[in-house]
Amino acid sequence: METASQPAKASIPPPRDARPGVALQLDGDLEGACREYEAALAAEPQSAVAWNNLGFARTQQGRLDEAVDCYERALQIDPSRSMAHANLALVLATRGDVRAAVERLQHAVELDPRNTLAAANLGRLLLACGELHSAEQAFRFALQTAPAMPGCASHSGKCSSRARGRVKQPTN
Secondary structure (H helix, E strand, O other): OOOEEOOOOOOOOOOHHHHHHHHHHOOOOOHHHHHHHHHHHHHOOOOOHHHHHHHHHHHHHHHHHHHHHHHHHHHHHHHOOOHHHHHHHHHHHHHHOOOHHHHHHHHHHHHHOHHHHHHHHHHHHHHOOOHHHHHHHHHHHHHOOOOOOOHHHHHHHHHHHHHHHHHOOOOO
């Protein structure tokens, strides 16, 4: 589990000892999941996957400081972990640091163009910032990889509609 809605990359399965945590997290037992991730980290402290998963569980619990620490630890171990950048971005956005969140999401997509969740979230943040062209590009990028990504097509359309509304029509 990289997030509750996107599994880890198929090429890099979660550590064997982290799998019980994933199952508990999917069942909504966040405390149990955190215990399992912590046990996995005791056995394999350099597991970027387990640190990221613990961070996501902490995010779901609203324990954002701890979540940030976990994501940063995951990224110290593996700076190329796209989903850890994307998860950290969501915490940054929640805290109101939208610019930093946008930069993290852009980096997440650069690292893994298949990370459609990061691209869609990038589009949502850019749309909220009024950056319509960039938001539409992010949504279109997400749709290229995952045409059924919830909300992307409608958000992309909103970008186009809003952009047209901003352009003044010539008068005769």
